[in-house]
Amino acid sequence: MKKNTLRDYWISIFIPYTKNLSTHYSYLSNRNTQNPAKVMGYTKSKLALDEARQITASGSASISINPEIDDDENLASKVDGVDAWLQHEIAITNSRRRISIYGADLDICLANEKGILSDGMGYLFLRTDFEIGNNGEIGNFFLQL
Numbered sequence: 001m002k003k004n005t006l007r008d009y010w011i012s013i014f015i016p017y018t019k020n021l022s023t024h025y026s027y028l029s030n031r032n033t034q035n036p037a038k039v040m041g042y043t044k045s046k047l048a049l050d051e052a053r054q055i056t057a058s059g060s061a062s063i064s065i066n067p068e069i070d071d072d073e074n075l076a077s078k079v080d081g082v083d084a085w086l087q088h089e090i091a092i093t094n095s096r097r098r099i100s101i102y103g104a105d106l107d108i109c110l111a112n113e114k115g116i117l118s119d120g121m122g123y124l125f126l127r128t129d130f131e132i133g134n135n136g137e138i139g140n141f142f143l144q145l
Helices: 103-109
Strands: 009-014 038-043 095-102 121-127 137-144
Touching (some): 009 137, 038 121, 103 121
């Protein structure tokens, strides 16, 4: 039986917030043990399904591995690479930071929802041994301002 890899899944990050309010920033801190962000993984499908007929238009972005020399001052959104703007080390057993999302980059692809990450850096951690379970949660997401 073939073991699934990250290439077999889509990953969604759900960040609860109220538009035009910044109260969610502190909730996304790595020091908040009740961080409400959810990182879900699900098997890729060739067809988009909208059985509830409620999907609205949304932005999208592509983040890739940077082929240039990377350093801790490179605030670009990126896959893996060097931690940038990391004010407090984030260590999660059996997890690894895989994506860094710069708030200003997110504003470009979600022009109608600007400020979700302020001008901060969001860090996506995925479990190193993830399997899509019943609840689909495969990692954590944190914000540092």
